[in-house]
Amino acid sequence: xxxxxxxxxxxxxxxxxxxxxxxxxxxxxxxxxxxxxxxxxxxxxxxxxxxxxxxxxxxxxxxxxxxxxxxxxxxxxxxxxxxxxxxxxxxxxxxxxxxxxxxxxxxxxxxxxxxxxxxxxxxxxxxxxxxxxxxxxxxxxxxxxxxxxxxxxxxxxxxxxx
Amino acid sequence: xxxxxxxxxxxxxxxxxxxxxxxxxxxxxxxxxxxxxxxxxxxxxxxxxxxxxxxxxxxxxxxxxxxxxxxxxxxxxxxxxxxxxxxxxxxxxxxxxxxxxxxxxxxxxxxxxxxxxxxxxxxxxxxxxxxxxxxxxxxxxxxxxxxxxxxxxxxxxxxxxxxxxxxxxxxxxxxxxxxxxxxxxxxxxxxxxxxxxxxxxxxxxxxxxxxxxxxxxxxxxxxxxxxxxxxxxxxxxxxxxxxxxxxxxxxxxxxxxxxxxxxxxxxxxxxxxxxxxxxxxxxxxxxxxxxxxxxxxxxxxxxxxxxxxxxxxxxxxxxxxxxxxxxxxxx
Ligand SMILES: Cc1cc2nc3c(=O)[nH]c(=O)nc-3n(C[C@H](O)[C@H](O)[C@H](O)COP(=O)(O)OP(=O)(O)OC[C@H]3O[C@@H](n4cnc5c(N)ncnc54)[C@H](O)[C@@H]3O)c2cc1C
Ligand code: SF4
Ligand code: FES
Ligand code: FES
Numbered sequence: 001x002x003x004x005x006x007x008x009x010x011x012x013x014x015x016x017x018x019x020x021x022x023x024x025x026x027x028x029x030x031x032x033x034x035x036x037x038x039x040x041x042x043x044x045x046x047x048x049x050x051x052x053x054x055x056x057x058x059x060x061x062x063x064x065x066x067x068x069x070x071x072x073x074x075x076x077x078x079x080x081x082x083x084x085x086x087x088x089x090x091x092x093x094x095x096x097x098x099x100x101x102x103x104x105x106x107x108x109x110x111x112x113x114x115x116x117x118x119x120x121x122x123x124x125x126x127x128x129x130x131x132x133x134x135x136x137x138x139x140x141x142x143x144x145x146x147x148x149x150x151x152x153x154x155x156x157x158x159x160x161x162x
Numbered sequence: 163x164x165x166x167x168x169x170x171x172x173x174x175x176x177x178x179x180x181x182x183x184x185x186x187x188x189x190x191x192x193x194x195x196x197x198x199x200x201x202x203x204x205x206x207x208x209x210x211x212x213x214x215x216x217x218x219x220x221x222x223x224x225x226x227x228x229x230x231x232x233x234x235x236x237x238x239x240x241x242x243x244x245x246x247x248x249x250x251x252x253x254x255x256x257x258x259x260x261x262x263x264x265x266x267x268x269x270x271x272x273x274x275x276x277x278x279x280x281x282x283x284x285x286x287x288x289x290x291x292x293x294x295x296x297x298x299x300x301x302x303x304x305x306x307x308x309x310x311x312x313x314x315x316x317x318x319x320x321x322x323x324x325x326x327x328x329x330x331x332x333x334x335x336x337x338x339x340x341x342x343x344x345x346x347x348x349x350x351x352x353x354x355x356x357x358x359x360x361x362x363x364x365x366x367x368x369x370x371x372x373x374x375x376x377x378x379x380x381x382x383x384x385x386x387x388x389x390x391x392x393x394x395x396x397x398x399x400x401x402x403x404x405x406x407x408x409x410x411x412x413x414x415x416x417x418x419x420x421x422x423x424x425x426x427x428x429x430x431x432x433x434x435x436x437x438x439x440x441x442x443x444x445x446x447x448x449x450x451x452x453x454x455x456x457x458x459x460x461x462x463x464x465x466x467x468x469x470x471x472x473x474x475x476x477x478x479x480x481x482x483x484x485x486x487x488x489x490x491x492x493x
Binding site for chain 2: 115130
């Protein structure tokens with residue numbers, strides 16, 4: 001049995017040191033070593049996006065990221081979104097009732113936040129549909145999710161300017 | 163929940179260390195992991211050590227080497243980077259398009275061009291869980307002794323399903339392979355074999371370090387056409403890359419040379435015999451018809467990926483013809 005890895009990561013702004021077997025994925029480290037169960041284990045093979053997290057600001061699938069690949073990096077999960085103020089995305093998802101069972105929501109929030117931060121402007125529905133193509137939702141039919149992300153992009157862009 | 167088999171990991175930070183790590187017995191390279199990890203979770207391979215390329219800076223470049231008339235791309239560059247690169251978009255639009263059509267934005271953020279070039283072949287009977295495969299007793303590629311696609315065949319015909327491979331081949335790309343004996347360069351057209359179990363001519367311990375694309379000196383027009391059931395996430399079911407060298411201007415331009423490469427047939431990308439196209443006026447409706455016909459006549463589809471082979475073959479004609487129409491319009 002290969003030796004465990006000792007990982008150093010910044011998870012949601014906090015320095016974390018954690019040991020994990022080398023054959024663990026980042027998702028398994030988050031869920032089973034750090035008790036951060038917000039990121040979901042859906043398909044576990046790249047099809048659904050429920051496990052989406054941000055690694056150094058880029059959205060990626062934690063079910064296909066090896067623990068070793070996250071060593072020394074900044075990881076952001078949905079748990080990082082609970083600062084004193086609601087993130088505009090959370091606010092708009094809530095207002096638009098864009099979550100039903102909520103299983104896809106953590107992944108949607110992580111993918112959408114990374115995308116909107118990068119764009120730093122108001123985006124269109126078509127652009128959102130393209131950008132969110134890797135995040136499946138079995139409940140909502142997507143309309144409200146897209147509405148929420150478009151609205152959040154407008155709020156975030158207005159804040160930037162004002 | 164799908165578990166990975168037990169293995170160790172190595173994260174070298176230089177190409178030299180990477181090649182040394184790959185010399186260990188049971189070592190397997192991992193780049194973005196978006197092909198390898200699902201395959202490992204499905205129990206297809208059991209490597210002892212995964213050697214990750216993600217910290218090797220030397221594999222991260224996009225360099226326009228104008229002296230050598232080559233675009234050089236390090237194999238650690240992600241498909242997102244290639245799809246978003248304005249200069250690649252302007253000078254090699256078919257490559258930017260193919261990279262941008264792979265899987266989903268999340269996967270393209272992780273997936274590398276090196277992994278796309280070395281993507282394992284795919285088949286509906288093998289890219290399944292271990293449990294699923296055990297119900298049919300496996301196949302030649304997964305511990306069994308029969309091929310379910312060609313039941314009397316003795317070799318595996320799983321499909322080369324990469325979006326970028328047909329495009330890079332149509333652009334005349336070369337691969338820089340680095341291994342224990344140094345670097346060798348070979349044409350992508352010579353890199354693949356027809357054996358679905360070992361479909362590349364990668365030598366032991368070797369990695370693909372660079373892909374080099376010749377910068378055209380003449381007027382060219384290149385296009386990539388992909389058909390899938392859903393617009394995103396899915397692997398191609400029809401995959402056609404074309405690259406025309408033209409002489410003359412505007413609507414009078416004629417074809418001097420044409421390279422058309424098809425993916426998702428069997429293990430090897432197929433370069434079509436396309437001499438017929440030489441001398442044809444590019445914008446003539448007949449040219450598009452001939453291209454569609456060539457794709458159909460030489461594109462022998464198999465029941466190795468989803469959708470009926472006959473239907474996919476008909477779609478080769480449709481998509482081949484349509485792709486030329488779009489190219490003509492865009493000029
Ligand atoms: C849901 C889903 C949908 C997908 N859809 C598509 C699609 O539409 N089109 C498509 O083309 N692909 C698709 N893929 C497959 C995959 O995401 C891409 O092909 C990707 O480019 C693979 O790159 P990677 O860096 O993740 O490779 P990895 O998984 O890291 O590696 C793949 C293989 O290549 C080898 N390898 C990697 N880099 C090198 C190198 N530099 N030298 C030598 N060998 C190397 C590895 O050892 C491994 O055997 C999909 C995958 C998933 C999970
Ligand atoms: S082509 Fe045949 S041998 Fe190859 S993976 Fe498919 S069923 Fe198995
Ligand atoms: S759990 Fe990672 S993509 Fe589905
Ligand atoms: S809200 Fe249930 S999967 Fe999206």
